[in-house]
Amino acid sequence: MSESRDVKVLGVWASPFVMRARIALNLKQVSYDFLQETSFLTEKSELLLKSNPIHKKVPVLIHNEKPICESLVIVEYIDDVWTSAPSIFPCHPHDRAIARFWAAYIDEKWFPSMKGISTAQGKGAKKAAIDQVIEGLVLLEEAFVKSSKGKPFFGGEQIGYLDIALGCFLAWLRVSEKMHGVKLLDQAKTPGLVKWAERFCEDPAVKGVMPETDKLLEFAKILFAKMRANLPK
Amino acid sequence: MGEVKLIATTQSLFCARIQWALKFKGVEYEFIEEDLRNKSPLLLESNRVYKKVPVLLHNGKSFPESLIILEYIDEVWKHNPLLPQDPSERALARFWAKFSDEKVIFGAFGACRTEGEQQEKAKEAALESLAFLEKQLEGKKFFGGEELGYLDLVVGWIPLWLGVMEEIGGIKLLEEERFPLLHEWSQNFHQIPLIKECLPPRDNLLSYFQASISYHRSLAAKKP
Numbered sequence: 001m002s003e004s005r006d007v008k009v010l011g012v013w014a015s016p017f018v019m020r021a022r023i024a025l026n027l028k029q030v031s032y033d034f035l036q037e038t039s040f041l042t043e044k045s046e047l048l049l050k051s052n053p054i055h056k057k058v059p060v061l062i063h064n065e066k067p068i069c070e071s072l073v074i075v076e077y078i079d080d081v082w083t084s085a086p087s088i089f090p091c092h093p094h095d096r097a098i099a100r101f102w103a104a105y106i107d108e109k110w111f112p113s114m115k116g117i118s119t120a121q122g123k124g125a126k127k128a129a130i131d132q133v134i135e136g137l138v139l140l141e142e143a144f145v146k147s148s149k150g151k152p153f154f155g156g157e158q159i160g161y162l163d164i165a166l167g168c169f170l171a172w173l174r175v176s177e178k179m180h181g182v183k184l185l186d187q188a189k190t191p192g193l194v195k196w197a198e199r200f201c202e203d204p205a206v207k208g209v210m211p212e213t214d215k216l217l218e219f220a221k222i223l224f225a226k227m228r229a230n231l232p233k
Numbered sequence: 234m235g236e237v238k239l240i241a242t243t244q245s246l247f248c249a250r251i252q253w254a255l256k257f258k259g260v261e262y263e264f265i266e267e268d269l270r271n272k273s274p275l276l277l278e279s280n281r282v283y284k285k286v287p288v289l290l291h292n293g294k295s296f297p298e299s300l301i302i303l304e305y306i307d308e309v310w311k312h313n314p315l316l317p318q319d320p321s322e323r324a325l326a327r328f329w330a331k332f333s334d335e336k337v338i339f340g341a342f343g344a345c346r347t348e349g350e351q352q353e354k355a356k357e358a359a360l361e362s363l364a365f366l367e368k369q370l371e372g373k374k375f376f377g378g379e380e381l382g383y384l385d386l387v388v389g390w391i392p393l394w395l396g397v398m399e400e401i402g403g404i405k406l407l408e409e410e411r412f413p414l415l416h417e418w419s420q421n422f423h424q425i426p427l428i429k430e431c432l433p434p435r436d437n438l439l440s441y442f443q444a445s446i447s448y449h450r451s452l453a454a455k456k457p
Contacts, residue, residue, distance in 0.1 A: 054365060063321075068321065068328075069328055070331060076323075080320035080323060080324075093305050093308035093309050094294055094296075094305075096304070097301050097305040100301045101298055104300075
């Protein structure tokens with residue numbers, strides 16, 4: 001297909017946001033070059049700085065030499081371009097709005113609360129941060145029940161936009177659980193999401209790009225040590 | 234197409250963009266003015282997660298978050314499209330909308346409500362973000378091209394709301410010499426009848442920002 005001739009993803013293996021772009025391309029069975037930023041923690045490549053001069057962040061999708069930035073914008077773009085393959089977005093405008101709403105919630109509220117667990121100082125603050133993450137997951141459980149209507153994914157029979165928006169964080173969720181000795185995705189409070197998480201991770205479009213928990217845990221330890229070293233005293 | 238209602242306030246720039254979109258599409262709607270100091274059961278029920286305006290009510294369903302509402306409106310009423318047809322142009326419009334809401338609005342408000350050294354720093358960041366927007370207008374009358382589009386509605390707060398923030402904050406960000414394209418766009422934008430119709434009275438906005446900026450400054454003064 002002529003559209004697939006030149007597709008590149010600029011990113012890092014550990015980033016959940018980069019995963020979104022890769023899962024979407026996999027769902028559409030589009031081949032792409034994965035260009036990894038190798039010194040991401042210390043130095044950004046010239047290609048990244050040129051392709052995303054505003055935010056200087058990954059992921060960047062480069063399609064026919066045009067850069068597209070911001071992971072959710074990228075996923076929508078992929079769905080807009082490769083229209084012959086299964087749809088990532090729901091068909092009905094109402095369902096599309098709901099998917100966009102929860103994806104924005106995940107990025108603007110839920111993910112920052114996840115980050116909050118690692119930066120919380122002291123037991124009390126840590127517990128409050130953990131409670132906030134779980135509260136968010138309970139809301140997302142409700143959203144899952146309503147969206148899926150008894151089917152395996154938010155998107156129905158197949159992985160869709162909202163599955164990608166949340167599912168990309170599953171490896172980091174497991175890392176957080178291991179690091180802090182806590183259960184975030186819990187059978188009692190979020191039974192639907194627990195089963196959904198298993199199905200999501202087993203999906204062929206996801207399997208090759210979801211990092212292994214132990215490898216990510218090692219990476220997380222290095223990352224957090226660097227962040228702590230950079231904090232003002 | 235079903236009854237359309239909008240829970241909103243006249244002062245909110247996020248609500249104005251929805252009114253503009255509905256008028257652009259020629260959609261009749263009922264405007265439900267909300268008192269944010271005393272939120273109505275309707276708002277609390279329609280936007281349980283954020284409890285904020287605007288919320289669009291259509292066919293018995295509620296839609297919060299202004300950028301999401303804009304996309305919904307464009308998808309339901311397909312004539313007079315707001316978003317471009319080309320996928321890469323659409324992606325760009327969405328990217329700049331997000332940038333405008335995350336960096337430009339809060340950057341500008343940050344510069345207007347702070348004082349002294351903090352204001353200088355905030356002003357620099359705000360000017361940088363405005364410069365990125367200025368560049369997007371090169372060779373175009375509107376962000377949407379020859380006609381109004383999605384991004385024009387999203388940054389449509391600049392001509393009125395930014396001017397008011399600047400006045401109360403005692404700072405000038407959108408200087409004509411520095412941003413000639415944004416300046417010209419602002420004048421063209423405000424001449425459009427459907428835009429003018431939904432603008433709140435300037436005095437109302439002045440009072441609102443006077444209160445808001447004083448409050449922020451008094452909080453900042455109390456910090457050690």
